Amino acid sequence: MRRFTVYDSLSRETRMFVPITPPKVGMFVCGLTPYDDAHIGHGRTAVLFDVVARALSHWGYRVHYIQNVTNIDDRLIARGAETGIDPLRLADRHFLAYRVAMEQLGVRSVNYYPHATDYLPEIVQQIRTLLEKGYAYESRGSVYFEAAKFRTYGRLSGQRLEEARPGTRVEPEPGKRAPEDFVLWKAARPGEPSWEAPWGPGRPGWHIEDTAITASILGPRYDLxxxxxxxxxxxxxxEIAQAEGASGLAPLANIWMHAxxxxxxxxxxxxSLGNVVPLxxxxxxxxxxxxxxxxxxxQYRSPLDYSGEATLREASEAYDxxxxxxxxxxxxxxQRGPDHPGQELPEEVLASSNHLLEQLDELLASDFATREAIAALFGWSRTVNEWLPRFESLSGPSLSALAAPYRWAQEVLGLFEGRGSGQDSERIAPAVQVAIEAxxxxxxxxxxEEADRLRESLRSAGILLEDNGSLTRWRFAPGEAG
RNA sequence: GCCGAGGUGGCAGAAUGGUUAAUGCGACGGACUGCAGAUCCGUUUCCUGGGGGUUCGAUUCCCUCCCUCGGCUCCA
Structure with a gap:
């Protein structure tokens, strides 16, 4: 198991990661409320934590990664009322679309996507515990967590209780003792989906599902x-207040990572700002x-600006x-197989391949510096391109050494999956080959003149030709998904 | 107002108390090409918000000011 550092939002410092029971790592990431289509912001968070989980697995940890799905909440109910679709069904529908997008993006590290409504008994039990311990109170069929009862409430966000009080932004909810209290169990209004509970029919508050789920799957404390x-x-x-209040154990999570x-x-x-780009x-x-x-x-903690199509076009050029x-x-x-005989690369090139592999792990182990890992890969691409004209003469092992950093990136960063070698490519390859030969x-x-005409007609179909000596290769134009 | 992040070249965006401040995009020139593209080589020399301070030396540490963004119970 490689040691690595990670920035912990709670302590506000970059810390060495120490699992509670190595090599196991319990990892929980807040998922989404699928009341609408996911946008590219959701994708960012999903990909980040996918890389975290991939890197940990690569380093020998045994990761158990779960991501919840809030399939019942106010927004789903509101959207259900608008569309006439049952809120739970609506959630299923959008979640399915999300899973498809995740599959496309190569987000495959999540072991389990627990749904809130599958954990009602656990949720009710946790609320009951909080009531027994005096952290919560019942009011008008709802149950609230009394924030002031939890000493360190506000520590994660650096807010003192008095300051964290909502000012004018939200109308105080009737039934709450203090404005900073939050709902654990929300009494159902007529016609709303509801579940039975000792306090009357209702549904879980937003925060409680996560802690009920993690407590039952990962235990009272987990790693990330x-x-x-x-x-x-x-x-x-x-979450911290609920989980630590209910279990009496702290900290809930050793590391808090925020995208x-x-x-x-x-x-x-x-x-809410209406500026989303659907994933x-x-x-x-x-x-x-x-x-x-x-x-x-x-950098995963920095804001990432999307300034229209040009942003992804540039990314596409660079990725290419x-x-x-x-x-x-x-x-x-x-084509040639790993044992194919041929010329060997010079010692220093082979050595730099190994050195790069170590460097890549090192960079990821420094608070997941993916951008710098990518910068190092760009440098490697230059080396590879220098050898490109001589690929034919190189031995299998030498080719593998050149390929090794990319295979690392495929495993850990999840890049280099399925572009250019997809079904589209195979389907049209024969036709393109005919044109190339003509x-x-x-x-x-x-x-x-005729040659350029043929090249141009392929180009307008999104296919670029590139001559290298006597050999002509083709590829999809950047920006075209292949 | 409170909490937090940040202000770096044409653009995006790293890093370090001290030789030429990464990497990518773009631009320009060269090699290669029938031309182009891809690739390689080179150039883009006076880039680190303003003002103080610490230091032999700061972009990096401290203070202050200005500005931007996020959070302050809808949020990934």
């Missing part, structure tokens, strides 16, 4: 808790790997610089 930065207050603050917000022209991307749109337009690259080519040599190497290794015949007889 993640989520978007916007959840720090009040959501994560409330920076995706911004749209300098402002946070969110549905599926971006995936369709640029390909999932470009999006993944875009997320990882940034890595993907193209990676793809060429993969082909070369596939063009070559035209070139051979000096009919460059």
């Amino acid at each position: 808790h993640g989520g978007g930065l916007d959840l720090k207050f009040p959501h994560h603050e409330a 920076g917000m995706l911004q749209f022209h300098g402002e946070k991307m969110s549905k 599926q749109d971006a995936i369709q337009k640029h390909g999932p790997m470009v999006l993944r690259f875009y997320y990882l080519n940034a 610089r890595l993907d193209a040599p990676s793809e060429r190497l993969r082909e070369a290794v596939d 063009r070559q015949r035209a070139r051979d007889r000096g009919d460059f």
